[in-house]
Amino acid sequence: MINLLILPIIIPLLTAVILMFFAKKVVIQRWISAISLSGTLIASLILINKIDHDGIQTLNIGSWPAPFGITLVSDMLSALLVATTSLIALCSVIYSFYSIGKARENFYYYSIIQFLIVGVNGAFTTGDIFNMFVFFEVMLMSSYVLLVIGGTKIQLRESIKYILVNVTSSALFVITVGYLYSVVGTLNMAHISERIAEVDQPAILTVIAVLFLIVFGLKGAIFPLYFWLPGAYYAPPAPVMALFGALLTKVGVYSIMRTYTLFFYHDTGFTHEILAVLALLTVILGSIAAIAYKDIKKIVIYNIIIAIGVIVYGIAMMNSDGLSGAVFYLVHDMIIKAVLFLLVGIIIAITGSSDYRKYSGLIRHYPILGWTFFIAVLALAGIPPLSGFVGKLLIASGGFAAGDAVGALIILLSSLFVLYSLMRVFLNSFWGDPAGSSVNKDIPVGKLLIPVIALVVVAVFYGVCSEWINGYIIQATEVLMQPEIYIKAVLNR
Amino acid sequence: MKTNDLILQTATKTVVFIILLFALHIFFAGHYYPGGGFVGGLLTSGAIVLLLLAFDVKTVKKSLPINYRLMIAVGLLFAIGTAVGSFLFNVPLLTHAFGYFTLPLLGKTSLHTAVLFDIGVYLCVVGATMTIIETIGVSE
Numbered sequence: 001m002i003n004l005l006i007l008p009i010i011i012p013l014l015t016a017v018i019l020m021f022f023a024k025k026v027v028i029q030r031w032i033s034a035i036s037l038s039g040t041l042i043a044s045l046i047l048i049n050k051i052d053h054d055g056i057q058t059l060n061i062g063s064w065p066a067p068f069g070i071t072l073v074s075d076m077l078s079a080l081l082v083a084t085t086s087l088i089a090l091c092s093v094i095y096s097f098y099s100i101g102k103a104r105e106n107f108y109y110y111s112i113i114q115f116l117i118v119g120v121n122g123a124f125t126t127g128d129i130f131n132m133f134v135f136f137e138v139m140l141m142s143s144y145v146l147l148v149i150g151g152t153k154i155q156l157r158e159s160i161k162y163i164l165v166n167v168t169s170s171a172l173f174v175i176t177v178g179y180l181y182s183v184v185g186t187l188n189m190a191h192i193s194e195r196i197a198e199v200d201q202p203a204i205l206t207v208i209a210v211l212f213l214i215v216f217g218l219k220g221a222i223f224p225l226y227f228w229l230p231g232a233y234y235a236p237p238a239p240v241m242a243l244f245g246a247l248l249t250k251v252g253v254y255s256i257m258r259t260y261t262l263f264f265y266h267d268t269g270f271t272h273e274i275l276a277v278l279a280l281l282t283v284i285l286g287s288i289a290a291i292a293y294k295d296i297k298k299i300v301i302y303n304i305i306i307a308i309g310v311i312v313y314g315i316a317m318m319n320s321d322g323l324s325g326a327v328f329y330l331v332h333d334m335i336i337k338a339v340l341f342l343l344v345g346i347i348i349a350i351t352g353s354s355d356y357r358k359y360s361g362l363i364r365h366y367p368i369l370g371w372t373f374f375i376a377v378l379a380l381a382g383i384p385p386l387s388g389f390v391g392k393l394l395i396a397s398g399g400f401a402a403g404d405a406v407g408a409l410i411i412l413l414s415s416l417f418v419l420y421s422l423m424r425v426f427l428n429s430f431w432g433d434p435a436g437s438s439v440n441k442d443i444p445v446g447k448l449l450i451p452v453i454a455l456v457v458v459a460v461f462y463g464v465c466s467e468w469i470n471g472y473i474i475q476a477t478e479v480l481m482q483p484e485i486y487i488k489a490v491l492n493r
Numbered sequence: 494m495k496t497n498d499l500i501l502q503t504a505t506k507t508v509v510f511i512i513l514l515f516a517l518h519i520f521f522a523g524h525y526y527p528g529g530g531f532v533g534g535l536l537t538s539g540a541i542v543l544l545l546l547a548f549d550v551k552t553v554k555k556s557l558p559i560n561y562r563l564m565i566a567v568g569l570l571f572a573i574g575t576a577v578g579s580f581l582f583n584v585p586l587l588t589h590a591f592g593y594f595t596l597p598l599l600g601k602t603s604l605h606t607a608v609l610f611d612i613g614v615y616l617c618v619v620g621a622t623m624t625i626i627e628t629i630g631v632s633e
Contacts, residue, residue: 003579006586014573020566063588 004050005057005074007043008082008121011036012089016114026105030097033110037090040117044083051079052472056479056489058127066491067191073127073490077327077476081124081254084331087458088246088338089117091451095342096239098447099349104150104237112149113243116142120247124254127490129180130187132255133173136219140166143248146240147232158235165228169218176211183208190490193262193483201266209264209271213256213278220252222312223282226305230289233301238345241297245304246338250330253308257315257326261480268318275316280410282309287417296347296429297354299421300340303380306414307333313411314395322398324477328469329391332379332462336387339376339455340422343369346448347429350440356425360432365439368449370430372456377426379459381419387463388415390470498547505547512540520615521608530611534618541623550630561623568616575610 015036022028051057057074060066074082093113100109119139126132144166148159181187183204184195196205214225221229233244256275264271286305293299311333314326344354346369351359363370375386382388392415399408429437462469479485487493520533544553576587591605 001580002583003586010573010577010586014577017566017569017573020562020569023562059585061585061587063585 002059004043005047005059005072005079005125008040008047008086009118009125011040011043012114012117012121016111016118019111019114020108023108023111024106026102029105029110030093033093033114034090036114037086037093037117040121041083041086041090044079044086044121047074048076048079048083048472051076052475056486058490067186067188070131071127071188071190071490072125073189073486074125075476075479075486075489076472077257077479078124078254080327080331080472080476081250081334082121084334085117085120085124085247088334088455089113089243091455092239092242092338092342094451095242095345095448098444099345100237100239107149108145109149112142112145116146116243116247118142120251123251127189128187129177129189129192133170133177136173136251137170139248139251140170143244146243147236150237152235155235158232161228162232165218169215172211172218173215176208176215179204179211180208188490189258189262190487194487194491196263196266197483201264205264206267206270209259209267210274212259212264213271213275216252216255216259217278218252220249220256220312221305221308222278223285223309224278226282226308229305230298230301233304234297238342238348241345242338242341245300245341246334249304249308250334253311253315253330256312257323257330257480260315261318261323262483262486265318265483272316272318276313276404276407279309279313279316280407282306282312283410283414284309287414287421290421291417291424294357295354296344296356296425299425300337300344303340303418303421304337306418307337310392310395310411310414313407314391314398317395317398317402317404319398319401320477320481321394321401323480324470324473325391325394325396325398327391327473327476327480328394328466329388332387332391332459335455335459335462336376336380339372339452339459340380342448342452342455343373343376346443346445346452347373349443349448350445351429351437356429359429360436361430361434362437363430364434365437366445368453369445370426372449372453373430374426375456375460377419377422379456379463380422382415385460385464387459387466389463390466502547505543509540509543512536512543516540520611523611524605524607530614531618534615535622537615538619538622538626541619542626545626545630550627559623561620561627564616564620565624566620568613568618568620570613571616572610572613575606575613578606 015032019029019032051074059072061070061072093110116139119135119142122135123132123139126135144159144163147162148155180192184192186192186195217225233241236244260271260275283306286302286309290299290302290306311326311330314322314329348354353359379386379388382392392411396408396411399411516533516536519528519536520530523529541553541557579586579588589606591603593601593603596602
């Protein structure tokens with residue numbers, strides 16, 4: 001079927017619309033959204049299999065040939081990210097059944113989540129730079145609603161800031177695309193890449209590259225553009241926070257990865273140098289903030305920023321080790337950040353506080369929760385058999401290969417800070433005197449843990465079977481290293 | 494004090510139909526002349542807003558018993574429907590088709606599936622505009 005690669009976009013879109021008809025029937029909404037997200041996940045897995053066998057899939061929307069119409073392109077990288085997105089969305093939605101509350105569910109909550117998935121999957125799949133802007137907006141508008149839905153004071157305050165920052169960065173995105181269009185005269189990403197290669201990236205295109213870095217850096221929260229993130233991600237309830245933390249910033253990182261490997265790879269001495277320095281500063285500042293706070297939400301939020309820095313550093317190295325490490329770490333980080341936010345949501349629901357000094361001995365009452373948290377922390381820090389290890393190892397070896405020993409050491413050292421920041425939470429809240437906490441019967445912890453454990457199992461599997469996964473990662477990296485493959489697939493040359 | 498809006502209300506009753514006809518004209522002219530679903534939809538909601546100004550929310554709701562949120566959903570369904578329709582013919586998404594048909598009154602006319610997409614846009618625009626205005630108008 002030629003339309004296979006559109007399925008992860010069109011299924012959630014259709015579902016979102018159908019859910020609007022059942023606005024007040026919560027049970028039907030839950031069923032429909034869970035079934036459709038499972039369908040999306042299955043479709044994306046079939047898509048990965050198809051790309052594995054037949055190479056990059058492209059679809060010219062409306063049958064218009066490549067540079068003239070919108071082309072959707074699914075290479076291994078975007079298919080892997082689409083599959084991860086669908087998995088995380090499915091788990092977050094199942095988690096929402098037992099935690100989000102009727103007040104939100106009655107106001108199009110599930111519909112908006114589907115729209116968010118449309119935006120994220122679309123941004124990963126598109127092969128047209130303006131279409132990418134449109135999918136960014138679909139994603140951001142849904143995230144505005146998800147941030148503000150419920151209408152508590154903190155949500156209202158933070159959504160004003162969040163919207164202000166994102167409207168500004170979207171305007172900058174349009175301006176940048178305008179500049180790029182005036183220089184190269186096309187919007188199709190493969191065609192842009194070809195034309196930039198023809199003129200060998202003069203200075204104006206390097207300026208545009210930096211403008212793109214500012215735009216995507218604002219979306220993806222790299223230093224010094226991450227100022228909006230800690231407040232905005234603090235406000236919404238846990239499943240929304242998991243979706244935000246796992247998906248939204250990663251779309252920014254994916255866009256940096258795409259533009260810096262497909263468009264602006266001719267003058268790497270300048271652009272990728274900036275990228276490496278900013279990435280290292282992001283890692284350092286994120287590490288400082290992660291160990292500074294006593295608030296578990298804040299700690300996990302700053303861990304997002306560290307991870308963004310690590311991935312961007314891998315991209316900046318521009319060698320096969322660095323890039324495959326970045327791809328590996330990107331998928332790992334999406335899964336594990338969703339796990340952590342959902343776990344933090346459960347802990348806060350049980351104890352009623354996000355300050356980890358206020359309780360102790362949780363493991364006596366909630367052993368499964370405790371050990372899940374422990375495994376998630378080890379996976380995040382990158383303890384060998386688990387999922388964070390291979391990605392970080394490859395990124396560090398990419399750094400050493402590029403002759404940047406200091407950067408690679410900073411990346412390796414950041415693991416210690418990550419481990420310390422969250423192990424401190426584990427030691428203080430799960431160990432210690434069990435009198436410091438008690439069983440909270442109002443919270444269905446068993447049901448809430450099901451999607452979380454499913455995600456942890458996937459994360460462990462991802463780490464243990466990294467040999468097998470690596471086959472897919474190599475295919476993804478190959479396209480990033482050799483833009484000609486991408487161009488050939490899109491323009492049929 | 495009770496105000497008398499007789500002139501405004503009488504003028505509205507005639508003008509609304511002219512605006513609606515103009516909206517319809519703009520909507521159907523979209524393929525060959527400036528216009529289309531977006532302006533057509535905005536003009537239609539402009540006509541309804543004029544009704545809201547001349548009368549009150551309750552009266553307008555009574556004469557136009559439309560759930561505008563469902564209208565958005567139906568509009569989106571039209572637009573996505575034209576897209577998904579291409580699955581049946583195994584052609585790339587949103588591939589449109591057209592043909593010439595001889596209709597009873599209009600004679601030889603070209604019919605294009607893009608119009609179905611445009612109807613979706615039209616319904617969405619009317620639905621979204623009216624939802625915004627009514628929601629702001631009703632809440633204190």
